[in-house]
Amino acid sequence: MPKTIAKAEAEYVFVKIPKSLLDEVDKAVGKHGYRSRTEFVKDAIRSLLREYGMYKSEKE
Amino acid sequence: MREVSVMEVCLLTEKHFKEQLIEFIEEREEPFDIDFLVKRCLQPVSEIKIHDVLCELIEEGKIIRLNDHYYLSTRVLMKRWLKQKVKKIKSNVIFDELELPRNLMDQIMKLLKEKPELGYVDAADFIRDAIRRLLRLKR
Numbered sequence: 001m002p003k004t005i006a007k008a009e010a011e012y013v014f015v016k017i018p019k020s021l022l023d024e025v026d027k028a029v030g031k032h033g034y035r036s037r038t039e040f041v042k043d044a045i046r047s048l049l050r051e052y053g054m055y056k057s058e059k060e
Numbered sequence: 061m062r063e064v065s066v067m068e069v070c071l072l073t074e075k076h077f078k079e080q081l082i083e084f085i086e087e088r089e090e091p092f093d094i095d096f097l098v099k100r101c102l103q104p105v106s107e108i109k110i111h112d113v114l115c116e117l118i119e120e121g122k123i124i125r126l127n128d129h130y131y132l133s134t135r136v137l138m139k140r141w142l143k144q145k146v147k148k149i150k151s152n153v154i155f156d157e158l159e160l161p162r163n164l165m166d167q168i169m170k171l172l173k174e175k176p177e178l179g180y181v182d183a184a185d186f187i188r189d190a191i192r193r194l195l196r197l198k199r
Contacts, residue, residue: 011162017187044195045160046164
């Protein structure tokens with residue numbers, strides 16, 4: 001198996017989110033310039049982590 | 061030193077008995093009757109006395125009468141009801157899966173470990189809160 005694929009799989013995890021909440025996210029996605037629901041959720045997580053003083057960007 | 065009257069001793073003993081009784085029955089999962097409690101008392105206690113205390117506990121909302129004989133603590137009953145309710149809610153929720161970078165998940169896990177006082181149950185709980193906050197902000 002090519003190493004890059006194995007590495008890519010390891011860098012992502014699946015999380016279960018209530019569909020009703022993601023439906024709301026879907027509505028907000030286009031309206032606020034996000035490309036996908038994943039991008040919106042990632043932004044939400046980063047914002048809250050930042051609020052708690054715990055966010056480190058991937059570049060760090 | 062003040063002498064304790066017989067009346068005071070009786071009231072004290074009664075209060076103590078009531079406390080011991082509620083302590084014994086409030087976590088009891090199975091329904092109980094007066095006969096069961098009489099047999100469980102280390103010192104002889106009359107059925108009438110136990111009946112009276114049980115009536116007081118019913119009035120205080122600490123136990124309920126299931127039928128002519130059996131009683132159950134309100135705490136146990138509430139626990140059962142909540143368990144069923146939570147189970148029902150969980151089974152009604154439809155989930156969607158979302159792919160997130162492990163790096164972000166690691167940071168969430170680190171936060172949950174370092175700041176348990178925030179009250180998040182798990183990473184999914186944190187993510188749901190984060191989504192709701194951003195949705196509110198964007199409204």
